[in-house]
Amino acid sequence: PLPPNLQHHQHPPLVPHPRPHLPLPSSIPQTTYTTLEPWTRWTQTLAILEILHAATGLTRSPIFTTFTQIFARSVQVWAINHSFPELTSLSHLYKPMLFAWSLADTIRYLYFVVLISGCKVPRGLRWLRYSLFLVLYPIGIGSEWWLMFRATVAVENWAVKALFVFFLGLYGPGMLLPFSFLWDFVVWGEG
Numbered sequence: 001p002l003p004p005n006l007q008h009h010q011h012p013p014l015v016p017h018p019r020p021h022l023p024l025p026s027s028i029p030q031t032t033y034t035t036l037e038p039w040t041r042w043t044q045t046l047a048i049l050e051i052l053h054a055a056t057g058l059t060r061s062p063i064f065t066t067f068t069q070i071f072a073r074s075v076q077v078w079a080i081n082h083s084f085p086e087l088t089s090l091s092h093l094y095k096p097m098l099f100a101w102s103l104a105d106t107i108r109y110l111y112f113v114v115l116i117s118g119c120k121v122p123r124g125l126r127w128l129r130y131s132l133f134l135v136l137y138p139i140g141i142g143s144e145w146w147l148m149f150r151a152t153v154a155v156e157n158w159a160v161k162a163l164f165v166f167f168l169g170l171y172g173p174g175m176l177l178p179f180s181f182l183w184d185f186v187v188w189g190e191g
Contacts, residue, residue: 033089041077084151097143100136
């Protein structure tokens with residue numbers, strides 16, 4: 001070894017660590033949260049484009065409903081999941097929330113791709129698009145609500161706590177928006 005006064009002159013290793021910015025796998029347990037949280041956060045942030053798609057008519061989604069859903073998910077991934085990793089990573093509802101979001105979004109995006117490409121939407125895909133929400137929305141929204149509730153209990157700042165309580169109160173009426181739109185489409189064929 002070099003004397004202490006010369007150690008700062010050492011050159012970096014010839015082969016850098018393949019993931020220098022991440023902790024070594026043995027130093028942190030790999031969980032669904034540690035693996036998917038950054039991906040989920042940035043994917044949901046990019047979903048802000050859906051509001052633009054609805055506003056420009058690229059998709060037939062109602063603008064206000066789309067805004068509400070994207071806003072709620074953005075608050076969830078940034079203010080709750082990212083800011084309270086100790087609560088989110090240990091919750092049994094994080095995985096069901098991701099499952100509900102992922103399945104609903106995959107079906108919705110596939111539906112939009114087929115629709116935008118000018119092809120006839122297969123009946124099975126249309127059925128999935130307008131039926132699975134009956135199961136997936138309560139799972140997703142219920143999981144979001146519980147994770148936010150847990151963060152509300154844990155947060156110490158009274159202003160943030162009040163904001164979270166306000167958001168929690170919006171979930172009931174907010175849940176009715178997508179349900180009413182999709183239910184009208186299923187029952188009456190209009191949206």
